[in-house]
Amino acid sequence: MKITHISSECAPFAKSGGLGDVVYGLTRMTNQKGIECDVIIPNYKSNGDKTTKQLVDTFNLSFDREDFTIQVFKTNFHDVPVYTIDSTCSRNLFSRNAIYGEEDDTHRFLCFSYFALAFISRNKIRFPNILHLHDWPTGFCGAFLKFSFPDLHKKLLGIVFTIHNLKHQGICKKEQLAYFNIQPENVPLSYNQIDNPNYFNITKAAIEEADRCVVVSPTYLKEIQTSIFGEGLEHFIKEKNYKFKAILNGIDIDYWNPEKDPYLHRTYRSHGLIDEVIEAKYRNKHYLQKHLKLESSHKPLFIFITRLVEQKGPHLIIEAIKHLLKQGAQAILLGSEPSFEIKESFSKLHSSQSLYIDFRFQEGLSHLCYAAADAIIIPSIYEPCGLTQMIAMRYGTVPIVRQTGGLSDTVFDIEHSNVPKNIRNGLVFEFPTLDSMDYIVTRAIKIFNEEHDTWKIMMKNGLLADFSFDKPTDAYISLYQSITF
Numbered sequence: 001m002k003i004t005h006i007s008s009e010c011a012p013f014a015k016s017g018g019l020g021d022v023v024y025g026l027t028r029m030t031n032q033k034g035i036e037c038d039v040i041i042p043n044y045k046s047n048g049d050k051t052t053k054q055l056v057d058t059f060n061l062s063f064d065r066e067d068f069t070i071q072v073f074k075t076n077f078h079d080v081p082v083y084t085i086d087s088t089c090s091r092n093l094f095s096r097n098a099i100y101g102e103e104d105d106t107h108r109f110l111c112f113s114y115f116a117l118a119f120i121s122r123n124k125i126r127f128p129n130i131l132h133l134h135d136w137p138t139g140f141c142g143a144f145l146k147f148s149f150p151d152l153h154k155k156l157l158g159i160v161f162t163i164h165n166l167k168h169q170g171i172c173k174k175e176q177l178a179y180f181n182i183q184p185e186n187v188p189l190s191y192n193q194i195d196n197p198n199y200f201n202i203t204k205a206a207i208e209e210a211d212r213c214v215v216v217s218p219t220y221l222k223e224i225q226t227s228i229f230g231e232g233l234e235h236f237i238k239e240k241n242y243k244f245k246a247i248l249n250g251i252d253i254d255y256w257n258p259e260k261d262p263y264l265h266r267t268y269r270s271h272g273l274i275d276e277v278i279e280a281k282y283r284n285k286h287y288l289q290k291h292l293k294l295e296s297s298h299k300p301l302f303i304f305i306t307r308l309v310e311q312k313g314p315h316l317i318i319e320a321i322k323h324l325l326k327q328g329a330q331a332i333l334l335g336s337e338p339s340f341e342i343k344e345s346f347s348k349l350h351s352s353q354s355l356y357i358d359f360r361f362q363e364g365l366s367h368l369c370y371a372a373a374d375a376i377i378i379p380s381i382y383e384p385c386g387l388t389q390m391i392a393m394r395y396g397t398v399p400i401v402r403q404t405g406g407l408s409d410t411v412f413d414i415e416h417s418n419v420p421k422n423i424r425n426g427l428v429f430e431f432p433t434l435d436s437m438d439y440i441v442t443r444a445i446k447i448f449n450e451e452h453d454t455w456k457i458m459m460k461n462g463l464l465a466d467f468s469f470d471k472p473t474d475a476y477i478s479l480y481q482s483i484t485f
């Protein structure tokens, strides 16, 4: 069996959040389990020269009198071939400063999806049995196969589409497809944007054309079938429910490994004695405090590592930080991609000896923060799966999370939970309110200062939990097999 992933992200080449981590971790583990995997991503400016790339194909395409020269580069990353697609034409599509957030995103990713399929059909890559697509940016591949690549479509055994976040669906005017020689009147009704037949919805098209759809946690799969979390697609998803399966994401425990993480000041074994973990974390904390010019102290250190967007509850993060500082704790926020308004709202907090705020995406610094911190706070309004709570636990950092989506499936309150005591690993609150933030911060600081054994148990249970890609990969392999046999 051979799987080709077409994705807008794959760490470390292109990562804006969890999608990049998941595509990297899943393909690497699938490959290790003996199933060949390739990945195709766009060649963004940020891809950089992570490893040496080899030019493997060049071809020309024309749409609507616009001529493209497509170049495909290959690099092997941990034995997984990663192909990056570059194009030259009158406008630059991929090599920009940001992965997303450009005005022509739908056009850029429709082009990328088309180019990836054109490349596969040229037989310069191991021929896939299954195409695995991720979120709206590559979701239209299924439709392109049907309309523009019928031979390739016939030869494939199936398509898997994973929904990492339903918020972004890829909404386009039907005329946009004329560029790719698909006439608007031929667009199937099932692709129609809800309540607006002049537009089509790439995520709906992806669900329609996929053989199987995956959602990244059991709770999120339930949630998206409700009007609160369904983003308008709840009825459509219920109708197609027979295609859906939940597979909880994992993390690559080799990459996220405090024992050999090159970004740490002091490495440590996550399965070592808890007192050794505490000692090493303290060394990392002290180093980080110095590095970020924070006061050198034993104060509890809380971190926030996130894309700073509405989904992640920025107003709740502000409240938590205010309350933390009032109670004598330290806080670090790495919050990337904030809008102007969100950034402004943080200007009422001033960096001090107890607070460090950074609006950049800081991969290396994030590793040191996971290792140095006592707790991570994740007050998401919704969270399809969430990786930061799993990464934090791998580094002995206690997760404090809102009860939603994948956070509900991975973090269990040390006192108020129905699961066995040996898997209770953090603190959980239900409502996304300012009062909840004050309550949970007060509770966390009290436990940290006064109930050392309880804090240690949370750390230990988190360190012992298995969030590796082992189980998710087995689940994906069974899914692929259910399509191919």
Ligand code: ADP
Pocket (backbone or CB within 6 Å): 016, 017, 018, 019, 021, 305, 306, 307, 334, 335, 336, 359, 360, 361, 362, 363, 366, 385, 386, 387, 388, 389, 391
């Ligand atoms: P999402 O996919 O919604 O962004 P996840 O929790 O699934 O959220 O994944 C976030 C990933 O991105 C983690 O690897 C996290 O460490 C990383 N990350 C998020 N924001 C930053 C940042 N500002 N700097 C460094 N890493 C970040």
